[in-house]
Amino acid sequence: MKSKRCSTCGRIVPLGEFLRYPASKDGYGYKCAACRSSWKKKRYIKDRKRILVQKKEYAKTEHGRKTTRKARLKKKYGITLEQHEVMYVSQDGRCLVCLYAVPYSEIYTDHCHKTGKVRGLLCRKCNFMLGNAMDDPTVLKRAAKYLRGWAKDCEEAEDIKEANKALKRGKFGIFDEIKGEPGPELDPGININ
Ligand SMILES: [Zn+2]
Ligand SMILES: [Zn+2]
Numbered sequence: 001m002k003s004k005r006c007s008t009c010g011r012i013v014p015l016g017e018f019l020r021y022p023a024s025k026d027g028y029g030y031k032c033a034a035c036r037s038s039w040k041k042k043r044y045i046k047d048r049k050r051i052l053v054q055k056k057e058y059a060k061t062e063h064g065r066k067t068t069r070k071a072r073l074k075k076k077y078g079i080t081l082e083q084h085e086v087m088y089v090s091q092d093g094r095c096l097v098c099l100y101a102v103p104y105s106e107i108y109t110d111h112c113h114k115t116g117k118v119r120g121l122l123c124r125k126c127n128f129m130l131g132n133a134m135d136d137p138t139v140l141k142r143a144a145k146y147l148r149g150w151a152k153d154c155e156e157a158e159d160i161k162e163a164n165k166a167l168k169r170g171k172f173g174i175f176d177e178i179k180g181e182p183g184p185e186l187d188p189g190i191n192i193n
Contacts, residue, residue: 006032008039065105077111077118084109087121097126 003014007030018028019036031039058064070081085104094101100123108127111118113135122130133139 004028006030006035008032008035073109077109078116079118084121087118091121095123095126096120097122097129 003012004018004026005012006018009032011032013032015028017033018031020027021029024030029036059068066081069084073079073081073084088104088107092101093104095107102121102123106124107121108124109118110120110122110127110130130140133143
């Protein structure tokens with residue numbers, strides 16, 4: 001027998017195209033070379049899909065989340081999950097700026113952008129606040145002063161009308177106090193008019 005019918009495509013193909021398969025009657029496999037290769041391709045695609053689905057499912061589990069967090073902490077901040085958890089516990093699970101309690105899964109790891117060093121764990125709002133203030137303590141201090149100034153005005157003003165009168169008088173919170181303070185140097189290239 002020099003050739004045989006492929007059980008998949010039905011073609012008569014030379015025996016050499018079949019794999020040796022001692023368990024079969026004639027000692028050869030059932031699929032021709034072409035059918036074997038397309039079967040392998042299909043199985044690979046199916047397996048890949050299955051593996052991807054499995055990975056996604058795993059990522060949703062408690063263990064999966066832990067693994068992802070662990071890898072991210074190591075890569076982004078160079079700390080271990082254990083170190084991170086110790087930080088969280090030593091902060092009483094609270095944001096270091098607003099002091100609100102934050103679930104561990106929602107805590108933000110704040111770090112210095114220059115040195116890459118982790119500074120502390122914050123809530124989302126406070127972490128964004130620092131970034132929005134360009135990590136500049138002077139800006140934040142001035143913002144606090146600004147709010148305090150307005151708070152004073154609000155207390156003094158008995159109603160909205162009073163507050164509006166204060167505005168008209170040019171009493172812009174604490175602007176008089178801070179207007180002499182130097183701001184950041186302006187880029188000479190920027191036309192502020
Ligand atoms: Zn075939
Ligand atoms: Zn906060």
